[in-house]
Amino acid sequence: MAETTRGVRxxxxxxxxxxxxxxxxAGIPExxxxxxxxxxxxxxxxxxxxxxxxxxxxxxxRMEQGLMATTTKIDIVRxxxxxxxxxxxxxxxQVASEKAVELVVEKAREVGSxxxxxxxxxxxxxxxxxxxxxxxxxMVGICSMNTSPVxxxxxxxxxxxxxxxxxxxxxxxxxxxVVLDMATSNQARGKIILAxxxxxxxxxxxxxxSEGLPTTDAREALKGSVLPLGGPKGSGLAIMLDIxxxxxxxxxxxxxxxxxxxxxxxxxxxxxxxxxxxxxxxPMTEFLSRMxxxxxxxxxxxxxxxxxxxxxxxxxxxERMAMYRESGIPITDEVYADxxxxxxxxxxxPDTLDSGRIPxxxxxxxxxx
Amino acid sequence: MAETTRGVRxxxxxxxxxxxxxxxxAGIPExxxxxxxxxxxxxxxxxxxxxxxxxxxxxxxRMEQGLMATTTKIDIVRxxxxxxxxxxxxxxxQVASEKAVELVVEKAREVGSxxxxxxxxxxxxxxxxxxxxxxxxxMVGICSMNTSPVxxxxxxxxxxxxxxxxxxxxxxxxxxxVVLDMATSNQARGKIILAxxxxxxxxxxxxxxSEGLPTTDAREALKGSVLPLGGPKGSGLAIMLDIxxxxxxxxxxxxxxxxxxxxxxxxxxxxxxxxxxxxxxxPMTEFLSRMxxxxxxxxxxxxxxxxxxxxxxxxxxxERMAMYRESGIPITDEVYADxxxxxxxxxxxPDTLDSGRIPxxxxxxxxxx
Numbered sequence: 001m002a003e004t005t006r007g008v009r010x011x012x013x014x015x016x017x018x019x020x021x022x023x024x025x026a027g028i029p030e031x032x033x034x035x036x037x038x039x040x041x042x043x044x045x046x047x048x049x050x051x052x053x054x055x056x057x058x059x060x061x062r063m064e065q066g067l068m069a070t071t072t073k074i075d076i077v078r079x080x081x082x083x084x085x086x087x088x089x090x091x092x093x094q095v096a097s098e099k100a101v102e103l104v105v106e107k108a109r110e111v112g113s114x115x116x117x118x119x120x121x122x123x124x125x126x127x128x129x130x131x132x133x134x135x136x137x138x139m140v141g142i143c144s145m146n147t148s149p150v151x152x153x154x155x156x157x158x159x160x161x162x163x164x165x166x167x168x169x170x171x172x173x174x175x176x177x178v179v180l181d182m183a184t185s186n187q188a189r190g191k192i193i194l195a196x197x198x199x200x201x202x203x204x205x206x207x208x209x210s211e212g213l214p215t216t217d218a219r220e221a222l223k224g225s226v227l228p229l230g231g232p233k234g235s236g237l238a239i240m241l242d243i244x245x246x247x248x249x250x251x252x253x254x255x256x257x258x259x260x261x262x263x264x265x266x267x268x269x270x271x272x273x274x275x276x277x278x279x280x281x282x283p284m285t286e287f288l289s290r291m292x293x294x295x296x297x298x299x300x301x302x303x304x305x306x307x308x309x310x311x312x313x314x315x316x317x318x319e320r321m322a323m324y325r326e327s328g329i330p331i332t333d334e335v336y337a338d339x340x341x342x343x344x345x346x347x348x349x350p351d352t353l354d355s356g357r358i359p360x361x362x363x364x365x366x367x368x369x
Numbered sequence: 370m371a372e373t374t375r376g377v378r379x380x381x382x383x384x385x386x387x388x389x390x391x392x393x394x395a396g397i398p399e400x401x402x403x404x405x406x407x408x409x410x411x412x413x414x415x416x417x418x419x420x421x422x423x424x425x426x427x428x429x430x431r432m433e434q435g436l437m438a439t440t441t442k443i444d445i446v447r448x449x450x451x452x453x454x455x456x457x458x459x460x461x462x463q464v465a466s467e468k469a470v471e472l473v474v475e476k477a478r479e480v481g482s483x484x485x486x487x488x489x490x491x492x493x494x495x496x497x498x499x500x501x502x503x504x505x506x507x508m509v510g511i512c513s514m515n516t517s518p519v520x521x522x523x524x525x526x527x528x529x530x531x532x533x534x535x536x537x538x539x540x541x542x543x544x545x546x547v548v549l550d551m552a553t554s555n556q557a558r559g560k561i562i563l564a565x566x567x568x569x570x571x572x573x574x575x576x577x578x579s580e581g582l583p584t585t586d587a588r589e590a591l592k593g594s595v596l597p598l599g600g601p602k603g604s605g606l607a608i609m610l611d612i613x614x615x616x617x618x619x620x621x622x623x624x625x626x627x628x629x630x631x632x633x634x635x636x637x638x639x640x641x642x643x644x645x646x647x648x649x650x651x652p653m654t655e656f657l658s659r660m661x662x663x664x665x666x667x668x669x670x671x672x673x674x675x676x677x678x679x680x681x682x683x684x685x686x687x688e689r690m691a692m693y694r695e696s697g698i699p700i701t702d703e704v705y706a707d708x709x710x711x712x713x714x715x716x717x718x719p720d721t722l723d724s725g726r727i728p729x730x731x732x733x734x735x736x737x738x
Contacts, residue, residue: 080481082451083649112449115482115645140613156670156679168609170617178612180605212673230598236549236682239667240537243547244509247659248539248650255666274643276484280452281617290616297624298608301525304581310525313605 008336009328014356016041018339018348019056025346026060027070032095039094039125044329047320050190051126054335057342058260059092059123064345067266068092068122074099077250082107082114085249090266093124093145100273101130105137108275117249118271123147123260127167128181128317134275135169135177138284142274143167146246148259148267151185152225154235157212159225160255163189164241169314171278172295173288179314184238185226192221245270328358377705378697383725385410387708387717388425394715395429396439401464408463408494413698416689419559420495423704426711427629428461428492433714436635437461437491443468446619451476451483454618459635462493462514469642470499474506477644486618487640492516492629496536497550497686503644504538504546507653511643512536515615517628517636520554521594523604526581528594529624532558533610538683540647541664542657548683553607554595561590614639697727 016037023033036059044052062068072091076084084103088096100116107114124130127143134141147162161184169179187206195202195218207221208214215221228234246253251270258265278287301310324330331339340350385406392402405428413421431437441460445453453472457465469485476483493499496512503510516531530553538548556575564571564587576590577583584590597603615622620639627634647656670679693699700708709719 078649078651080646080649082477082483083481083645085650108451111480112452113482113484113643114451115643117650140617152673153667153670153679155672155676156667157673158670160666160670166606168613170609170612178609180609182602182605186599208673229602230555232680233551233598236551237535237537239663239682240539240547240549243539243660243663244537247663248509248645248647248656250651250655250659253659254663274482274484276452276617277449278617280447280449281454281486282447282619286619287617290619290622291612294608294612294616294623298522298525298529301522301527301529303524304521304526304577307524310522311601313608 007330007332009358010331010353011328011356011358012041012045012325014352015044015053015329015331018343018352018356019053021352022056022060022339022343022346022348025343025348026063028092029071032072032092035098036092036094039129041329042129043126044331045321045324046126046128046317047324048126050188051123052329053331053339055123057338060342060345062122062260065264067264072096077119081111084114084116086116086118087250088118088121090120090122090268093122093269093271096121097124097130097271097273100271101133104273104275105134105139108139108277109137112280113274113276115272115274117245117273119249119251120266120268121251121271122267122269124269124271126181127165128169128179128314130273131167131169131181132177132179134273135171135179137275138171138278140274140276140278141167141169141177142276143271144241144245145269145271146242146251146253146257147269148257148263149255150189150226150259151228151238152208152212153239154228154232156225157208158210158255161228161235161238161242162257163226164238164245166237166241170291171284171288172291176318177314178291178295178312179317181314181317182229184229184234184241186229186234187226189226192218192226196222245272248272328356376699376701378727379700379722380697380725380727381410381414381694383721384413384422384698384700387712387721387725388422390721391425391429391708391712391715391717394712394717395432397461398440401441401461404467405461405463408498410698411498412495413700414690414693415495415497415686416693417495419557420492421698422700422708424492426707429711429714431491431629434633436633441465446488450480453483453485455485455487456619457487457490459489459491459637462491462638462640465490466493466499466640466642469640470502473642473644474503474508477508477646478506481649482643482645484641484643486614486642488618488620489635489637490620490640491636491638493638493640495550496534497538497548497683499642500536500538500550501546501548503642504540504548506644507540507647509643509645509647510536510538510546511645512640513610513614514638514640515611515620515622515626516638517626517632518624519558519595519628520597520607521577521581522608523597523601525594526577527579527624530597530604530607530611531626532595533607533614535606535610539660540653540657541660545687546683547660547664547681548686550683550686551598553598553603553610555598555603556595558595561587561595565591614641617641697725
C-alpha cells in the first residue's frame, strides 16, 4: 500500500516558508499564516500526509468560495476559571486551535486543569499537533474534534458520524511526548481511496456499501461508509466525541456536518481540548521517573514472535519527524502541482519551494497514510 | 454464549439490603456498606454481572487477608480549584470513588470543570456507574481506572496492560444519560473464561498464548493475554489510560499491578474522573434539545440490513435496568452460594436474601458478560 508516484523531497523549512508566503499573499494575517503553515508541515513531518500541505490548496479554495473567513475572528462566548467556549466564526481551524490551546494551558496553570471548546471552526490538522503542544507545557493534553460524516454508527446503513479522532499526550523524560492520535474508524479512509485507485480489494470489516451491506470493493466502499473501530466500541466512542466536540460546543455535528471536499457550506466543526497540570498531581521529576518505568516495561514486553519491538504511542511519529527533518519531506507530483497552483493564483513565486527541493538518487516509494 | 445454570432471581432491593447486612457485619462502616452494595447491585441491574454481587465475597476475602482496609480512610494529597488527588489507603474502591465523584462535581460546579484522581484504591465496580452519577448532576462525566495486567500491548508477548476501561456519560432529555463504557480489550476476558468452561474455541484475534502466539484455544488464551481493541489503537488507548489513572496518580500501574484473584498484595489501583459543567458551555435546555437531535439522527441511521436498530451508547444498560428492576436480578447458583458463604462467615442470616427470591416458571438461560 504505497504510492508509486516519483515525487520530490522538499526541505521542511523551505516548505513551511513557502506555505506562509502563499497564505500571506491570500490575505491571511501574518501570524495566522505562520500558525497554519506550521501545522501543515508538522503533519507531513509526522507522516500524516493527508493532514499536511496537500490541504493548503483545499483550504484556500474553500476560502475563495467564501466558506472560510480570511481573518479568523475569535469570540469568547463563555468563560469560567477552568472552561471556555470559543466561536471561530468560520475562520481557520488552526488559528482557533492555537488560541484554544493557549487558553486551556493558561487556565490549567492557574486552577489545575481546564476544558476549552471551539465552535464554528474548520479542519485544524492533526489532533496530536495540539496535544503535543500541551504536553510540552508540562501537562496532560487531550484533544478531539468532529469531522464530516463518512462513518456508519454500528448497525447503521448510512454515515451519521465522522471518524472523530482522540489524541492524548503526556511529557516524557526523552523530551518527546508520548502521544496517541487515533481515529475512531476501523481504518483510515485514505487507505480505501488508495485501494480504489489501485483496483485492490479491501478487507472485510473496513466498510459498507450505500445500501449498508458489507463490501470488499473499494469503489463501493467510497460510495458507502467506513466502519467504526471494533464495531460498537468505536461507534460509541465516536458518538460520545461528537457530543463532546459538536453538541456541547454549539458546532455542527453528526450527519448534518457539510463535507470539506464536496459541500458548499461552512463546515462549522467543533474542537475540544483539555489540559491537566502534572504539578497538580505530583512533582514533574517524579512523574517523569514513573513514565520511564512505564515506557521501559512496555517496550520490554518483550516483543511477541513476528514483532520487532513494542512501541509506545507516538514512537513512529517521532521517528518520522527526525527522518524527514533530515532527509526532506516527500511530496508527490500531484501535491507539488497543487502547491504551485495555489501560489500561482496569488502571484507567489515558486522560488522558495523550488529552492527547497532536495536532490536524491534512484526511485523511492513513499508510504501513504 | 449463555450460562445454562438454573439459578434464581432476586429482587434488587432485597439483594442490596442483604449485601449491606453482610458488609456491616464484616465491620464496614454503615455509610460505606451502602455505597458498596449500591454499586454491586447496580452492576447486576446493568447486566454487568462480572462487576456485580459476584464480587462481594471476593472483596471480603481480600479484606480478611489484610489486603483491603475495613474502613476507607481517604487523604486529600493535593488539591487545586479544579483538581484533587485522593489517597484511598488500600480502602474500598467504591467508597473512594463516591468521594472523588462528589469532589469532582463540586469543583466543576464552582470553576466549570475538574479532574480528580485516586490512588492506592481497589476495584470500584463499573466505570459507567460513576459517570452516570456525574451526568445526573448536569455534567459530562468521564471515568477511567487501571486494572491488573491481562492484556498484551500491541506486539507484546506478555501482558503489561489492564483492560483499562473508559466511560463517558452525558445528560439526555429522556432522563437516562447516554453512556459509553468500553474496555480497551478486543473482547471481555469473561467470554474466554466461559468458552474454556464450555470447551468452545475462541475466534482469532481475541488472545495470544503465554508464548505470544495467536490462539483459538480458550484455555491457552487464559494462560496468555487478551488482545487490545483493534491492535495498536486499543493498545495505545490502554497505555494512555494507564498513564492517566496510574502513573499520574501515584497508583500502581502496568505489569506490576497485583491481580485481584491471585496475588496476596494490595492492588493499589488508580482511578481518574472528570466533570464538565454543561452550563459552562450552553444552557441545559439547549444542550438537551441538541442531544435530542443527535439521538434521533443516530437511531434513524436507518438500521443496515441485518440490524434491528441503531443504538445510542447505554441503551442496553438502561433496558436491562428496567427489566431486572421489574423481574428480579438473575443470580447463578454459584454466586448465590458465594453470597451465603460470605454471610455465614459473619453470622448474617440468609433471610433477607431468601425473602427476595422471585418464583419463576420454566428454565431460562441467562446472558453472561
